[in-house]
Amino acid sequence: MRITLLFVGLVFIPLLLTGHPLDKAKLSVFKNERGILSVKFNDAEIPNTQIETQIQQSKSEKVPTFGKTLILGVGHIGALPEEWVTEEGQAQWPEGLDHILLVVLLALSGGGLWKILKRVTGFTLGHSLSLAAATLGWIAIPSNIVEVFIALSIAALAAFIAAGKKDIRGGFSIITLTGFLHGLGFANALKELNLPNDKIISALISFNLGVELGQIIILCVLIPTLWMLTRIRFAKAFTAPATAAVVMILASFWTYERTQELEIFRTEHWSAYRFPIIPPLQGEQVISRYEAEYKRDPANTLAINSLAQVLFSAYKKTGSLKDFERARSLNTASLQQQKLLNSSAKCLRASLLEAEHRFSEAILETQTLIQGSKQERECGLVTQISAALAIGDLNQAAIAANTLVMMKPYASYYLMRANILEAQGRQQESDFDLEKAFAREEAGETGFSQKLRFITARIYYQRGEIDEALQVTNSGLQIAENENLLILKADILNAKKDYIGAQDILYRAFELRPQSGILRRLAALNHQSDEIYRHYLEQAELLARAEVETSTGHRMELVRVLSMKGQSSNKLTEAIELIKKELDVRKSAEVMTVFSEVLLQKGNSVQAFHAIQTALQMGGRSKEVLQQAAKVEIALGNKSRAFLYVSERVTN
Amino acid sequence: MNLKLIPAIFVGCLTLAGGLKASDHDDGEMDGKGRSLNLTDLYAFREDNQTGNSADSENLILVMNSNPRSLPGQQYFFSSNARYEFHLSRVLDSDKDKRPTGQSDIILRVTFGAPDVNSRQTINLAVIRDGIEQATSGNLQTSNIGDSKAGSFDAQLAQIDGQSIGVAAGLREDPFFFDVNGFFKTRAAIAQAGTAAGAAQIKFASLSTSHNASASDFTASYNVNSIVLRVPLSLLKKNGNSVFDVWETISVKQ
Numbered sequence: 001m002r003i004t005l006l007f008v009g010l011v012f013i014p015l016l017l018t019g020h021p022l023d024k025a026k027l028s029v030f031k032n033e034r035g036i037l038s039v040k041f042n043d044a045e046i047p048n049t050q051i052e053t054q055i056q057q058s059k060s061e062k063v064p065t066f067g068k069t070l071i072l073g074v075g076h077i078g079a080l081p082e083e084w085v086t087e088e089g090q091a092q093w094p095e096g097l098d099h100i101l102l103v104v105l106l107a108l109s110g111g112g113l114w115k116i117l118k119r120v121t122g123f124t125l126g127h128s129l130s131l132a133a134a135t136l137g138w139i140a141i142p143s144n145i146v147e148v149f150i151a152l153s154i155a156a157l158a159a160f161i162a163a164g165k166k167d168i169r170g171g172f173s174i175i176t177l178t179g180f181l182h183g184l185g186f187a188n189a190l191k192e193l194n195l196p197n198d199k200i201i202s203a204l205i206s207f208n209l210g211v212e213l214g215q216i217i218i219l220c221v222l223i224p225t226l227w228m229l230t231r232i233r234f235a236k237a238f239t240a241p242a243t244a245a246v247v248m249i250l251a252s253f254w255t256y257e258r259t260q261e262l263e264i265f266r267t268e269h270w271s272a273y274r275f276p277i278i279p280p281l282q283g284e285q286v287i288s289r290y291e292a293e294y295k296r297d298p299a300n301t302l303a304i305n306s307l308a309q310v311l312f313s314a315y316k317k318t319g320s321l322k323d324f325e326r327a328r329s330l331n332t333a334s335l336q337q338q339k340l341l342n343s344s345a346k347c348l349r350a351s352l353l354e355a356e357h358r359f360s361e362a363i364l365e366t367q368t369l370i371q372g373s374k375q376e377r378e379c380g381l382v383t384q385i386s387a388a389l390a391i392g393d394l395n396q397a398a399i400a401a402n403t404l405v406m407m408k409p410y411a412s413y414y415l416m417r418a419n420i421l422e423a424q425g426r427q428q429e430s431d432f433d434l435e436k437a438f439a440r441e442e443a444g445e446t447g448f449s450q451k452l453r454f455i456t457a458r459i460y461y462q463r464g465e466i467d468e469a470l471q472v473t474n475s476g477l478q479i480a481e482n483e484n485l486l487i488l489k490a491d492i493l494n495a496k497k498d499y500i501g502a503q504d505i506l507y508r509a510f511e512l513r514p515q516s517g518i519l520r521r522l523a524a525l526n527h528q529s530d531e532i533y534r535h536y537l538e539q540a541e542l543l544a545r546a547e548v549e550t551s552t553g554h555r556m557e558l559v560r561v562l563s564m565k566g567q568s569s570n571k572l573t574e575a576i577e578l579i580k581k582e583l584d585v586r587k588s589a590e591v592m593t594v595f596s597e598v599l600l601q602k603g604n605s606v607q608a609f610h611a612i613q614t615a616l617q618m619g620g621r622s623k624e625v626l627q628q629a630a631k632v633e634i635a636l637g638n639k640s641r642a643f644l645y646v647s648e649r650v651t652n
Numbered sequence: 653m654n655l656k657l658i659p660a661i662f663v664g665c666l667t668l669a670g671g672l673k674a675s676d677h678d679d680g681e682m683d684g685k686g687r688s689l690n691l692t693d694l695y696a697f698r699e700d701n702q703t704g705n706s707a708d709s710e711n712l713i714l715v716m717n718s719n720p721r722s723l724p725g726q727q728y729f730f731s732s733n734a735r736y737e738f739h740l741s742r743v744l745d746s747d748k749d750k751r752p753t754g755q756s757d758i759i760l761r762v763t764f765g766a767p768d769v770n771s772r773q774t775i776n777l778a779v780i781r782d783g784i785e786q787a788t789s790g791n792l793q794t795s796n797i798g799d800s801k802a803g804s805f806d807a808q809l810a811q812i813d814g815q816s817i818g819v820a821a822g823l824r825e826d827p828f829f830f831d832v833n834g835f836f837k838t839r840a841a842i843a844q845a846g847t848a849a850g851a852a853q854i855k856f857a858s859l860s861t862s863h864n865a866s867a868s869d870f871t872a873s874y875n876v877n878s879i880v881l882r883v884p885l886s887l888l889k890k891n892g893n894s895v896f897d898v899w900e901t902i903s904v905k906q
Contacts, residue, residue, distance in 0.1 A: 276769050278727045289723060297868050300833045306721070341836050409906045410686050440904070442686050443729040443767045 069190075069203045073210020076189050077103075079217040096214075098154055098254065099182065101247045103218045105157050106175070107226060108240045119175045120215065126179025127186060128208055134187030135204055143188040144262055150185050151254035153178045158248035162241050186211060270435075271453060271475040275443035279480070283314045304334040305344040312348060316355070318513070321550050328352050343372065347379035354386050356552045357585045362387045378407065385416055392588045394424055394619035405433075411440035415452055422459050423589070425621025425648075430459065450476050454485050461488065462623045466495050483512040490521060499525055516544035516557050520564060537565055555582050556594060563598050572602045589620025593628050600628075605635040621648070688731040689902050692720040692876055693828050694738075696898045699882060712883050714738050714760065716900045717826065717876040724875055727771050727797040728823060730764040734904045736879055737761050740888060743895040752897040757782060758888055762821070762879050764794065771796040775821055777810045779887070788812040795822030818882035826876045831867035 074080050078096030086092050094100070106119050133139050157178065190207055229239045290307040297303060308330035315324040331352060334345040346369060353362035362383060369380025381400045388397040401417035418433035434456050441449055453476030460469035473489045476482065486509035493502040503525055510518045523536035544558040555578045562575035579595045596611035612629045626645045633642035695715035699708035716736060722728045730736065738760040741753050758781050765774035775792035778785055788810035799822065809816040888896065 274766060275729075276767055276771060278771065281723060281726050285725075286723065297833070300868060300870070301836065302833055302870055338836065341839055406906075408689075409904055410689070412686075440733050442688050442731050442733070443773075444688075444727060445686065 066202055066206045069206040070210040073207040074214040076186060077211055077214040079214030098150060098251070100218055101251065102154050102182065103215055104222060105154065105161060105244065105247060107219065107222050108161055108243060118172060122172045122176040123179035124212060126176040127183030127211070130180040130183030131186045131208060132204055134184050135190050135200060141184055144258065146181065146184045146188065148255060148258040148262065149181050151251050151258055153181050155248050155251035155255055158244045158251055161244035162248055164241060270438060271456065271472040273449060273475060273479050277446065277479055278444055280446060283317065286310050287314060299337070301334050301338045301342060304330050305348065308334065308348055309344070312351065319551060324552060343375045346376060350380065350383040354383055359387045359390045359585055378404070390586045390588050392618035394420060398424065411437045411442070411452065412448060414440065415455060419455055423622050424619050427463070446479050450479050450482055450485065454488060457488055461492055466492055481512065483509045486512070487518060487521070494525065514543065516540045516547055516561060519543060520561050523564065537561065541565065556591065559594060559598065563601060566601050572598060589615040589618045589625055592618070593625050596628050596632060600632060600635055605632060608632050609636060686731060687719045687722065688729060688877065689734055689904060690718055690720060691900060691902050692717045694898065694900045710885050712885055712888065714881045714883065714898065716879045718902060719877040720826065722875045724873060728877055729767050730773055730794065730821065730877055732764050732766045732773065734902050735761055735763055737901045737903070738881070739899050739901065741897040742890055742893040743897055744893050745895060748895045760881060760883065775819060777817065777819060779812055786812055788817060792819050797823060812887065815884050815887055820880045821878065823875045824878040826871035826874050828871045829869050832870045834867060
């Protein structure tokens with residue numbers, strides 16, 4: 001009985017470890033009575049079921065036939081010869097080896113043919129039940145957890161047999177429960193096929209039959225072998241315990257190995273945060289501290305500069321224009337009060353100009369700074385990088401970043417250089433710098449550590465290395481919740497076709513800080529339902545327009561929303577007007593690429609060609625630039641040139 | 653032990669600081685740089701100067717502060733990627749007024765491990781004398797923000813050559829007092845005046861003693877990360893010298 005309970009535990013612990021049900025929170029943006037944009041949650045306007053329907057629809061691409069799922073079932077447990085050889089023709093252990101060993105254990109469990117048959121039937125019953133339940137969506141357990149428990153169940157069964165407990169009481173129920181676990185593993189294999197609803201039942205039956213067929217094949221090889229072994233006097237007594245012991249060791253190793261793959265045990269990964277997480281003081285606490293110092297002595301330039309700096313940092317975090325304006329007026333006051341030897345204020349002035357998108361003025365300012373004191377030179381170079389990137393001068397940005405890294409080998413400067421090298425398509429050098437930045441992380445600087453993970457994950461995402469990107473994003477989110485990381489995670493999950501997961505995360509990001517970019521992504525996720533798509537897009541446009549009015553000049557988000565709404569050409573015309581305004585101040589490869597996209601959408605291929613060529617001339621070699629270059633060439637009918645851009649992307 | 657030790661050290665610091673316009677106490681708030689790598693003030697004195705106990709006269713106290721203007725209530729750490737070093741030149745009594753050599757006869761190198769769950773870091777202290785490095789033994793840790801009072805030196809001792817170096821490291825209130833704003837204003841006024849003759853016309857009111865009442869302490873209620881060592885002079889002395897030039901560095905790998 002106790003043994004049975006243990007196995008019951010083995011089955012139900014993974015059930016307890018599964019995630020929470022999907023959050024059904026809804027959101028909407030509306031103008032309240034004071035005319036201010038607000039956000040509303042749990043508004044029942046949009047039923048979630050439509051999204052699920054959409055996912056089902058997208059799954060109906062390739063539907064395998066009855067025969068194919070049957071063979072898949074046989075192959076899944078390693079009972080096909082092709083599972084034992086690699087594509088190059090070399091021998092290998094099949095992926096279903098764990099299942100083969102389980103069948104071996106069943107055969108070794110003794111008690112005569114009748115009892116063996118009974119156990120195999122119990123096992124089949126168990127896995128048929130769980131396979132059906134999991135495939136039909138009644139239970140959902142992450143595959144990595146299931147795999148751990150499968151290995152553990154084999155190890156446990158092997159231990160009983162090795163210990164000579166051949167005839168276990170309650171054996172039938174134990175085997176049935178083990179089968180139940182293994183069925184969950186089969187279900188994961190079946191899920192990878194993304195079967196449409198109407199094909200699930202037949203696939204379920206054929207796959208299950210395949211597994212049975214596979215088991216029979218294994219037993220056909222196994223039983224004569226075992227029978228022969230029992231004929232040898234010496235081997236008779238040792239066959240069962242010795243084989244079971246080997247299986248037990250192997251399965252224990254698998255259990256350990258699979259446990260290591262669980263997220264909670266993956267702390268040793270290079271992107272994992274290796275310091276204790278100390279929450280930094282809240283923005284308001286810091287501001288009020290400097291505010292008090294400033295009030296004590298309003299003539300103290302150091303106090304003014306510190307207050308201005310923390311207000312600017314708050315603006316960067318929350319986008320609060322009020323904080324920005326205050327930082328600017330304090331900065332002006334500081335510079336008037338003390339014209340010389342006021343490096344901090346001069347540095348901040350350059351950053352403020354850059355944040356206001358007054359790039360040419362910012363660059364002029366940095367040129368003076370670079371001639372100044374050591375501190376001025378350092379901050380001048382930092383601002384020069386952002387400003388140079390904004391006007392599309394990647395080479396200048398790279399030179400400034402090199403100088404900074406040579407001056408001070410700080411993690412933040414390595415990260416800046418990595419980002420520029422990536423934009424230039426120099427991936428190996430970029431990787432090298434990222435590695436250096438991670439090695440130089442400092443304890444307690446959690447803000448930077450999150451930024452490091454955000455930029456690294458974004459780089460991997462843009463390269464199409466989705467799993468790495470997800471890992472780095474998760475490691476960043478472990479430090480603290482952050483809306484930029486959440487949005488990036490949603491993009492990554494979207495690329496992994498986990499649309500519901502992506503949507504959930506976007507809701508959370510929107511709760512943290514409502515942004516048009518989130519609504520635009522929600523619209524894209526719901527593109528198959530016209531009504532929801534338009535609903536989100538309307539709200540995104542509303543919010544994007546508000547963002548243009550209440551920010552220091554971020555127009556590109558509105559451009560993106562308008563381009564999504566591009567069916568009506570007046571939206572596209574407005575988008576083009578906005579980009580032209582943006583190009584007056586920021587002529588970066590990124591803006592030129594969006595410009596090219598919108599022009600192409602409007603059917604103006606020649607102008608789109610010129611725009612993307614400008615981006616390429618700026619040295620832009622990111623995925624977006626090359627992809628757009630290829631699209632333009634296809635539109636112009638130059639397929640071979642398009643191929644060149646695609647292959648450059650691949651080589652990068 | 654020569655009582656002129658402190659002025660000698662002071663001269664050493666200022667001369668070696670070279671191009672610096674003033675004490676490099678604070679580089680101001682900046683986004684991009686590692687706080688824990690930012691040096692601030694250095695203090696060096698004989699222990700008896702503070703305790704008044706003549707038995708302490710054979711100990712030299714060295715204090716290196718970093719991470720200036722750190723906010724109270726927030727835990728800050730030492731870098732686990734950097735070397736925090738006190739450099740000392742031995743100076744013969746007869747040479748004490750000569751130009752410092754800038755030669756690191758002795759380096760006291762402090763490195764830190766990554767913080768543990770209690771926000772404490774292990775401290776490693778190595779002594780490098782005339783190019784020969786010796787690690788010290790002893791279980792040394794930084795204090796964390798939860799420690800209400802800094803522990804005494806006797807609590808943490810690093811053993812070397814049968815002698816003990818007292819070690820304490822962690823957050824402390826910045827002891828530096830300076831009306832930096834007044835100083836910079838005066839400096840700026842001098843610079844604006846342009847010439848030495850013009851400078852002479854500047855009234856140094858803000859620096860005069862009568863102005864003390866309005867002088868503000870710009871480090872008041874800010875913390876710094878302190879490394880404090882109590883080193884027996886016998887570990888440092890050679891050939892009967894009793895004067896040392898002292899300076900500090902924080903270095904990271906390129």
